[in-house]
Amino acid sequence: MGISPKAFAKMSERLSSGETRSPASGPANQSMGSGPVRILGIDPSLRGTGFGLITARGQKMEYLDSGTIVCPRTWPHSRCLLKIFEGLSDAIQAHSPEVCVIEGLFFAKNSKTALVMGQARGACMVAASRAGLPIYEIAARKVKQAIVGFGGAQKIAVAKMVERMLELKETPSPDAGDALALAMTFTLESRSRIAKPIERI
Amino acid sequence: MGISPKAFAKMSERLSSGETRSPASGPANQSMGSGPVRILGIDPSLRGTGFGLITARGQKMEYLDSGTIVCPRTWPHSRCLLKIFEGLSDAIQAHSPEVCVIEGLFFAKNSKTALVMGQARGACMVAASRAGLPIYEIAARKVKQAIVGFGGAQKIAVAKMVERMLELKETPSPDAGDALALAMTFTLESRSRIAKPIERI
Numbered sequence: 512m513g514i515s516p517k518a519f520a521k522m523s524e525r526l527s528s529g530e531t532r533s534p535a536s537g538p539a540n541q542s543m544g545s546g547p548v549r550i551l552g553i554d555p556s557l558r559g560t561g562f563g564l565i566t567a568r569g570q571k572m573e574y575l576d577s578g579t580i581v582c583p584r585t586w587p588h589s590r591c592l593l594k595i596f597e598g599l600s601d602a603i604q605a606h607s608p609e610v611c612v613i614e615g616l617f618f619a620k621n622s623k624t625a626l627v628m629g630q631a632r633g634a635c636m637v638a639a640s641r642a643g644l645p646i647y648e649i650a651a652r653k654v655k656q657a658i659v660g661f662g663g664a665q666k667i668a669v670a671k672m673v674e675r676m677l678e679l680k681e682t683p684s685p686d687a688g689d690a691l692a693l694a695m696t697f698t699l700e701s702r703s704r705i706a707k708p709i710e711r712i
Numbered sequence: 713m714g715i716s717p718k719a720f721a722k723m724s725e726r727l728s729s730g731e732t733r734s735p736a737s738g739p740a741n742q743s744m745g746s747g748p749v750r751i752l753g754i755d756p757s758l759r760g761t762g763f764g765l766i767t768a769r770g771q772k773m774e775y776l777d778s779g780t781i782v783c784p785r786t787w788p789h790s791r792c793l794l795k796i797f798e799g800l801s802d803a804i805q806a807h808s809p810e811v812c813v814i815e816g817l818f819f820a821k822n823s824k825t826a827l828v829m830g831q832a833r834g835a836c837m838v839a840a841s842r843a844g845l846p847i848y849e850i851a852a853r854k855v856k857q858a859i860v861g862f863g864g865a866q867k868i869a870v871a872k873m874v875e876r877m878l879e880l881k882e883t884p885s886p887d888a889g890d891a892l893a894l895a896m897t898f899t900l901e902s903r904s905r906i907a908k909p910i911e912r913i
Binding site: 587588589590592593596619620621622623624625626627628629630631632633634636637639640641645646711712 | 788789790791793794797820821822823824825826827828829830831832833834835837838840841842846847912913
């Protein structure tokens, strides 16, 4: 399984177009050499955190694993956060990724939504940080731009494109698809000499 | 060390006055019997999370431990969240509290502030939840009302009152003071037959 050189070239082109830039600063692009790197992408959410793991070898990207950590609406927040933390810790232990990429800060409808989203993000970041992984963030818009070519693309469009690019047998769930797309965008950005550095958080 | 019956009566009176009610729902008051209970209070913040531990025996409250988990402004968020998680995990292991009380949802100035605060809260909740502690939340206003008698009281006023009530040798840091005040308010609320149940999260 792998991404085709043609698709890679298209994605690189999109990334260097500068249409959607995250407010990047700090170190980053030098974080990946040319050897294989296992990347964990995370799309945090209290009720459905998506995660996706790929191996990047040069321009080739291979699918490793993905899933959604689902928490029923009846569960108290603390129980969901623990499940997120444990689910990600298990995935990290199983695949030993070297880098973590998380969906960037977004601007929520209101501060209560942002606080709940922040809690889920905190649980994810503790799991990755505890395993010694550096954590980077990329804005959702930038990921959509890189994968689908349109910053306002829907989740299902991202998942369909991820399926095609990683040559999966079926479409990943939208949350897992977003997480895989994050890991793929990170690979492309890190190897690009044009793109602005991705922010480490 | 312990809180005087007179001070206890005053605090109970304040709590039952109904001046500041958190939007409570769910189970709670029955969570504490009449035996001694160790309570961990947490005031989450990315750069200075306060924690405080007390033992409650009937109307008596005894100081166990407290502190502030300080993270320099130069640290990335992920490093702070890990330190918060590890610092609280250490305190939990050292004192084996049975209950955790966290400062309630607040309404931030903007969604970015709320997201950062949420991350710190998430790290705290994972630490407590992982140790099997039930987590409750009480609004800051309600704590100030119970301890100082005024919902808009400043942090230092809360710390001074905590010092006096727990007969400490010195004033706790404002963040540790808030955390101790949370644990004390939980004790009073849980033993009150009048107060509305505290929300479990």
